[in-house]
Amino acid sequence: MAAVFEPPAPSSAPEPAAPVAVPAPAAPAAVFEPPAPTSVPEPAAPVALPAPAAPAAVFEPAAPTSVPEPAGPAVVPEPPALAAVPAPPVPVLPPKARRCGAEFMTPPCDMFSFMDHDMKKWGEKSIRSSQVRLNTMKGRKEAMVGSFNNMLYLVYQRNVRSELDIGPFKQTLRFLSVIVQSAALDTEFVVDSSDVPQVERPGRRRLGGCGGRRCVFSTSSGPRFCDIAMGPGVRPSIHLPTEPGVTDVPYRSKQNLGFWRGAVWPAGRCGDWRRSPRVLMCQASQKHPDVLNASLGSLECGPNEPSELCELIRTWRPHRVNFSEQFQYRFLLTSTPKCTYTGRATPFLSSTSVVAMFSNGEEAVGQVLHGAFEEDVHFKYVHAGRFVEELRQMQRDWEPLEALSVNARKRWAWATDRDTLHCYLYGLMTRYAQKLDYVPSVNGTIQALLRASVPAEGQPWHPGAELRAAGDFLLESWPLPKATARDWAKECAAVRARMP
Numbered sequence: 001m002a003a004v005f006e007p008p009a010p011s012s013a014p015e016p017a018a019p020v021a022v023p024a025p026a027a028p029a030a031v032f033e034p035p036a037p038t039s040v041p042e043p044a045a046p047v048a049l050p051a052p053a054a055p056a057a058v059f060e061p062a063a064p065t066s067v068p069e070p071a072g073p074a075v076v077p078e079p080p081a082l083a084a085v086p087a088p089p090v091p092v093l094p095p096k097a098r099r100c101g102a103e104f105m106t107p108p109c110d111m112f113s114f115m116d117h118d119m120k121k122w123g124e125k126s127i128r129s130s131q132v133r134l135n136t137m138k139g140r141k142e143a144m145v146g147s148f149n150n151m152l153y154l155v156y157q158r159n160v161r162s163e164l165d166i167g168p169f170k171q172t173l174r175f176l177s178v179i180v181q182s183a184a185l186d187t188e189f190v191v192d193s194s195d196v197p198q199v200e201r202p203g204r205r206r207l208g209g210c211g212g213r214r215c216v217f218s219t220s221s222g223p224r225f226c227d228i229a230m231g232p233g234v235r236p237s238i239h240l241p242t243e244p245g246v247t248d249v250p251y252r253s254k255q256n257l258g259f260w261r262g263a264v265w266p267a268g269r270c271g272d273w274r275r276s277p278r279v280l281m282c283q284a285s286q287k288h289p290d291v292l293n294a295s296l297g298s299l300e301c302g303p304n305e306p307s308e309l310c311e312l313i314r315t316w317r318p319h320r321v322n323f324s325e326q327f328q329y330r331f332l333l334t335s336t337p338k339c340t341y342t343g344r345a346t347p348f349l350s351s352t353s354v355v356a357m358f359s360n361g362e363e364a365v366g367q368v369l370h371g372a373f374e375e376d377v378h379f380k381y382v383h384a385g386r387f388v389e390e391l392r393q394m395q396r397d398w399e400p401l402e403a404l405s406v407n408a409r410k411r412w413a414w415a416t417d418r419d420t421l422h423c424y425l426y427g428l429m430t431r432y433a434q435k436l437d438y439v440p441s442v443n444g445t446i447q448a449l450l451r452a453s454v455p456a457e458g459q460p461w462h463p464g465a466e467l468r469a470a471g472d473f474l475l476e477s478w479p480l481p482k483a484t485a486r487d488w489a490k491e492c493a494a495v496r497a498r499m500p
Contacts, residue, residue: 101373102366114371125437146188148441182486197225222365231424232369247324258292259329277335295319355379378408423492
């Protein structure tokens with residue numbers, strides 16, 4: 001070993017025999033433990049460079065033991081565990097407060113809660129017969145409906161007969177006849193088929209505050225009005241569902257755009273017309289045709305609309321579409337001004353498209369049907385100040401949004417089912433009866449007209465009804481069908497339990 005380190009070895013290195021003796025790995029291998037570091041600085045190390053095999057062979061055993069060390073703080077698998085800790089920021093962030101289709105209601109969205117909202121406006125035994133009367137102004141779409149003494153009654157003004165939309169009244173009477181066959185109701189009420197509620201609430205108080213006001217059953221209602229909303233089957237539009245393959249197409253085959261058609265009315269009657277969704281959508285469509293297709297069906301502008309509004313829309317181009325064409329689009333917008341409801345939501349919610357309703361806050365007006373639907377479960381809300389951006393986001397998220405239309409169709413089918421409609425009207429009539437401070441069959445408005453009536457000539461609306469006249473009013477009456485026993489409480493509990 002000492003002979004190897006002798007100076008003669010380096011001096012004889014130039015000879016060919018010396019390099020042959022250098023590769024003898026036994027000596028370096030044994031020397032590598034402690035002495036190797038001390039010999040590294042020696043010039044002999046560079047000479048020994050051609051022998052990497054020995055270091056490589058020696059390094060291999062050490063390498064496996066030293067490689068895991070850096071990786072062995074193998075805290076490398078820990079990052080997933082650590083990443084999972086911040087992952088539940090779900091409980092940290094407050095959940096989004098969803099709203100119902102009738103914005104003054106809060107989830108759970110059950111349209112029977114709409115009834116609760118309306119009934120709270122009226123105290124027990126607070127409605128007198130003088131408050132249950134028809135509006136005699138020309139052009140009012142009103143009729144009075146009653147049931148007592150095993151008879152059904154329909155009362156309307158002579159001079160408005162040709163203007164009346166009889167559909168809601170006939171439908172109401174049809175439902176009522178089913179109920180009174182097994183539930184002895186002594187009742188009368190006014191039904192208005194206009195698009196807007198009729199009786200504004202004094203002071204717009206949240207509860208009560210309607211005492212002394214005229215009591216009217218309307219197609220829509222809201223916190224600002226005393227009207228009681230009729231059930232979801234009153235308007236004929238409820239019976240215009242879409243038909244797959246006929247008026248509707250699969251969601252994935254639709255154009256990835258928002259769509260709206262309609263009239264400007266009543267843009268100027270519900271606040272600043274410049275903020276009306278109907279005006280804003282048409283303006284946005286001209287700037288962002290890649291986001292939505294919106295236009296007026298006609299350029300008619302009524303005498304009650306602001307002149308500036310009429311001048312503006314006359315610069316636009318009207319564009320009508322048929323009923324089925326609107327269902328070629330994925331996102332169907334509804335424009336609900338604050339003082340009226342959106343009738344289009346009814347057929348839209350039965351389609352494979354996603355409904356995008358303009359939000360109007362808690363003061364908005366809604367139909368009973370709207371109370372059954374929940375935001376981000378059955379439809380999307382959009383807002384006047386940012387609806388273009390919201391529609392763009394919906395375009396990006398179009399695939400997962402398909403679930404909303406699936407949920408909406410299920411809820412729509414339940415809400416418009418015949419048994420559901422009957423149960424809603426049954427609950428409405430029985431609770432309304434508790435608000436009356438008189439007995440309609442004894443001292444009601446219809447009974448007073450009957451006493452003063454005489455036989456009248458003409459064709460009644462209801463086939464086979466007796467027609468009589470009392471001053472400016474016409475009265476029709478016909479007997480109730482034979483009574484059948486039904487357990488309404490049990491049936492309606494089962495109906496509500498079936499809500500999807």
